[in-house]
Amino acid sequence: MNGPHDLGGMHGMGPIPIEENEPVFHSEWEAKVFAMSFATFINYFPVDETRHASEQMPPGDYLSSSYYERWLYALELLLSKHSLVTPAEIEARITEFRNQN
Amino acid sequence: MQRLSTIKSYPLLPFSLPMPIETPNQCMTAQDARVLLSEGLGCQVESDLPAQFQVGDRVKAKVMHPRAYTRLPRYIRGKVGEVIKDHGVYVFPDTMGQRLSTKPQHVYSVRFSAQELWGIDASPKDSLYIDLFDDHLESP
Numbered sequence: 001m002n003g004p005h006d007l008g009g010m011h012g013m014g015p016i017p018i019e020e021n022e023p024v025f026h027s028e029w030e031a032k033v034f035a036m037s038f039a040t041f042i043n044y045f046p047v048d049e050t051r052h053a054s055e056q057m058p059p060g061d062y063l064s065s066s067y068y069e070r071w072l073y074a075l076e077l078l079l080s081k082h083s084l085v086t087p088a089e090i091e092a093r094i095t096e097f098r099n100q101n
Numbered sequence: 102m103q104r105l106s107t108i109k110s111y112p113l114l115p116f117s118l119p120m121p122i123e124t125p126n127q128c129m130t131a132q133d134a135r136v137l138l139s140e141g142l143g144c145q146v147e148s149d150l151p152a153q154f155q156v157g158d159r160v161k162a163k164v165m166h167p168r169a170y171t172r173l174p175r176y177i178r179g180k181v182g183e184v185i186k187d188h189g190v191y192v193f194p195d196t197m198g199q200r201l202s203t204k205p206q207h208v209y210s211v212r213f214s215a216q217e218l219w220g221i222d223a224s225p226k227d228s229l230y231i232d233l234f235d236d237h238l239e240s241p
Contacts, residue, residue, distance in 0.1 A: 002166055002175060009176040009219070039129045042137060044122055048198035052170035082122050 001052070004059035030068040037075045045078055053077045120200040146205040148190040153207065153235045158184045160211060161241040162233065170198030173237045181241045182213040185230065193234055206235040 025031040053074035079085040193204035215227035
């Protein structure tokens with residue numbers, strides 16, 4: 001797939017930011033996405049299927065997303081595609097959390 | 102966190118899923134996770150499958166633009182390099198990514214000169230080593 005992930009040779013992407021003492025996670029939600037994805041991916045999906053899933057993010061979103069936002073996209077896509085969870089269930093849960101806050 | 106994408110439709114072409122989802126229904130313990138994270142999952146296959154190419158062979162990365170998954174980067178397609186090392190036999194990511202089959206095959210470290218990839222303005226001293234599978238390569 002000639003997707004936005006295949007960046008080799010592209011110009012104009014700007015410098016790669018190098019953080020000193022870079023933390024493993026930049027905020028708590030990233031750790032949660034990692035934990036959910038890791039446990040799910042290991043149980044259900046080969047690593048290449050998870051990579052392919054994140055590459056299917058619309059190019060504009062892909063390029064402007066952070067690493068763990070792409071993981072979350074891949075997780076939702078694979079869970080939905082394989083009918084383990086429906087998009088409606090994901091939306092219902094988001095609404096539930098939103099109403100709690 | 103800004104919620105970027107709610108998935109409402111799938112951009113993929115329809116495809117079959119011969120590799121069924123297995124549901125172990127076992128919780129991963131913290132210790133399991135630690136081991137998996139530190140050791141990873143092996144993708145190497147014990148196999149006496151013959152190699153299509155030998156160390157020292159000149160090989161060309163195929164020109165192909167599959168709409169599904171591939172680990173063959175665009176910027177080396179059609180470029181000629183040299184096989185530097187045979188890593189052995191591994192499951193094939195391009196088919197695994199689509200849940201099609203493991204299709205084990207040899208993986209090689211292939212050296213491409215920077216000038217082959219980027220033209221005359223690139224340094225004549227630089228090279229790029231890329232791991233490629235039998236199915237990515239052909240004889241030039």
